Amino acid sequence: MNAQRFTALLPFLPSLPMLSMLSLLTVATVAWAVPQPAPGARALPGPTVPAVGRAWPVGTRPAVVRGWEPPASPYARGHRGIDLSAPPGAAVRAVAAGRVSFAGRVAGRGVVSVELSATGVPPLRTTYEPVRASVRKGDEVAPGAVVGTVEPTGSHCARTCLHWGLLSGRTYLDPLSLLPPWLRRSGPSRLLPVLGVPLP
Incomplete structure (x- = not known):
């Protein structure tokens, strides 16, 4: 007012x-x-996400079934992570080095959460579900280390998928931002010609 x-x-x-x-x-x-925002002002950006990821959670370049859709407010509708196409039993890997902060069941689904090393206070935390965990709380994991397998049930996708989330405290962020551009690119790597050297 x-x-x-x-x-x-x-x-x-x-x-x-x-x-x-x-x-x-x-x-x-x-x-x-309460200070009122100026007309046309935008919301402040979320925490900066360092590109510390060194592996996809499943496969080498899985299809993104559903992307990140940040909610307008903490309790609004949205998609607080991304869904990656993955068959049941597929290995689920830690995208970066860290420590397992949770490995168990939430609302009937297997969940693994990893606090990422050297990502500030509070540390960034990745979540994977539905996953049958092969790690325990407190385990240290390296990038690409297997933390479990995709469960055949508990997915909210039409087909089996892995839901991959990223949080800073209680704020949800885009998990794809953990991956550096070279890892996000699709297709095989290509070598560029060296200038001045004739092709064989």
Whole structure:
């Protein structure tokens, strides 16, 4: 509530019941104290994500069945991670070095979570589900280390997939941002010709 709107309500305050008047004044005071964003202002960006990933969680370049769709607010609808195509029993790998912070079941699904090394405080945390864990809480894992296998049930995809998430504290981030551009590229690597050297 800005100053003009509040001033416009002043003539009506004496006619309001005392409880309503107090409620209105409380709301006006809180609204006055909270800084309002400038017109056209954008939300502040989330934490910076270092490209520490050295492996895909499954396969070498899996198809992204559903991408990251950040919610507008903490409780709004969205997709807090990405879904990667993966058959049941496929090996699930740690994308970067870290320590297993959770390996167990949540709402009937197997979940593995890894706190990534050297990613600040709080450390970035990756999650993988549905996964039959082959690691325990506290285990240290290297990039590409197998942490479990894709479970045949518990996926929210039409076909079996791996849900891969990334968090900083309680803030969800795009897990693909962990991977450097060279690892995200699809297709085989190609060698460029050296200038001045004729082709064989």
